Amino acid sequence: MVMLLYMISCLNGNVIYSSETYINERLNMKNIKDYNLEELKQELVDIGEKPFRAEQIFKWIYKEKVKEFEEMTNISLELRKKLKENYIMCNYKIIKKQEAKDGTIKYLFDVLDGNAIETVLMSYHHGYSICVSSQIGCKMGCKFCASTGIKFIRSLTSGEIVEQILAVEQDTGVRISNVVFMGIGEPLDNYDNVVNAIRIINNQKGLNIGARHISISTSGLVPQIYRLADENIQCTLSISLHATNNEKRSSMMPVNNSFPIEELIKACKDYITKTNRRISFEYALAKNSNDNIDDAKELVKLLKGMLCHVNLIPINKIENGTYTKSSNENIMRFRDFLNDNGIVATIRRELGSDIEAACGQLRRKNL
Numbered sequence: 001m002v003m004l005l006y007m008i009s010c011l012n013g014n015v016i017y018s019s020e021t022y023i024n025e026r027l028n029m030k031n032i033k034d035y036n037l038e039e040l041k042q043e044l045v046d047i048g049e050k051p052f053r054a055e056q057i058f059k060w061i062y063k064e065k066v067k068e069f070e071e072m073t074n075i076s077l078e079l080r081k082k083l084k085e086n087y088i089m090c091n092y093k094i095i096k097k098q099e100a101k102d103g104t105i106k107y108l109f110d111v112l113d114g115n116a117i118e119t120v121l122m123s124y125h126h127g128y129s130i131c132v133s134s135q136i137g138c139k140m141g142c143k144f145c146a147s148t149g150i151k152f153i154r155s156l157t158s159g160e161i162v163e164q165i166l167a168v169e170q171d172t173g174v175r176i177s178n179v180v181f182m183g184i185g186e187p188l189d190n191y192d193n194v195v196n197a198i199r200i201i202n203n204q205k206g207l208n209i210g211a212r213h214i215s216i217s218t219s220g221l222v223p224q225i226y227r228l229a230d231e232n233i234q235c236t237l238s239i240s241l242h243a244t245n246n247e248k249r250s251s252m253m254p255v256n257n258s259f260p261i262e263e264l265i266k267a268c269k270d271y272i273t274k275t276n277r278r279i280s281f282e283y284a285l286a287k288n289s290n291d292n293i294d295d296a297k298e299l300v301k302l303l304k305g306m307l308c309h310v311n312l313i314p315i316n317k318i319e320n321g322t323y324t325k326s327s328n329e330n331i332m333r334f335r336d337f338l339n340d341n342g343i344v345a346t347i348r349r350e351l352g353s354d355i356e357a358a359c360g361q362l363r364r365k366n367l
């Protein structure tokens with residue numbers, strides 16, 4: 001009966017419940033994809049196996065992209081059985097898949113415990129980029145973002161983050177070359193799992209995606225920015241700035257009340273000094289809110305001399321939202337002012353807006 005209901009709701013495209021089997025499996029077993037290579041070696045030793053088995057398992061999962069332990073043919077039948085009895089492979093089911101005119105694909109995945117998450121695949125001239133979710137729901141409450149207002153349920157585990165990439169590669173057959181943590185959730189509010197997922201994604205024996213091709217976007221959790229600077233991961237840090245003074249930023253992003261602009265910029269400078277990596281500042285332009293030349297002047301003052309880049313995003317209006325998109329003319333004027341004043345700025349190409357897959361549009365009503 002449960003399975004039948006599940007299938008019917010899949011056809012409707014709005015399922016949130018998985019079959020009971022998955023829920024039970026998820027509650028009682030460990031996810032093999034939650035482990036980075038070193039941890040998996042230790043785990044295997046703990047269950048009485050040789051550590052090199054971890055490399056074999058990694059190869060099967062991340063290179064061969066198998067979905068079942070049975071397919072790991074250079075591992076003894078006995079060990080395969082043991083693995084199957086104690087771990088899940090966490091293969092996502094696709095609940096819904098939508099393709100935009102520009103080729104962007106938005107997936108709604110069943111994460112096997114009754115919840116669903118969204119992931120977006122984008123195609124660029126330099127390859128395929130994936131936008132992954134890091135949490136089920138978000139606590140940040142940014143006023144312009146569609147993820148705001150959905151109930152926060154929980155953070156995703158490392159394996160659940162990584163599985164988004166595997167599931168999309170398995171479904172499309174493409175090789176993903178860039179990963180951005182810009183889906184639902186605040187990645188730095190799920191710090192340990194996000195960093196561990198990056199270690200799996202980045203590992204040569206894992207998904208082997210270069211750290212420089214991985215971006216973490218944050219609304220500005222200052223203590224975690226300091227922590228990340230010490231991780232020795234060469235990923236790109238994107239800061240969702242969106243305003244240049246505290247009054248305006250706090251009205252758009254409540255997180256600014258806890259970590260005001262001065263503290264945020266100080267943490268960014270520390271990040272640049274320690275990593276020598278350029279920071280990307282995201283600035284979503286909203287009509288008559290943050291898009292006039294005085295805002296651009298303040299932005300130049302704030303970022304002058306920093307190793308950074310400004311990514312201008314034409315804001316996507318959300319249902320019942322008060323912020324609307326700036327005119328193209330204003331967006332270009334804003335960009336030109338920054339460029340003329342020594343701040344490198346580009347306008348983000350909008351992908352997938354016809355399927356609500358563009359920046360800040362990800363939201364499942366039933367998350």
Ligand code: SAH
Nearest residue numbers: 145182186217218219240282315316359360
């Ligand atoms: N919580 C993280 C990552 C998720 S949002 C963060 O805040 O950075 C990814 C990016 O989309 C952020 O820069 C965010 O500010 C931006 N964004 C959110 N809603 C938007 C909207 N309606 N229009 C344009 N960009 C939006």
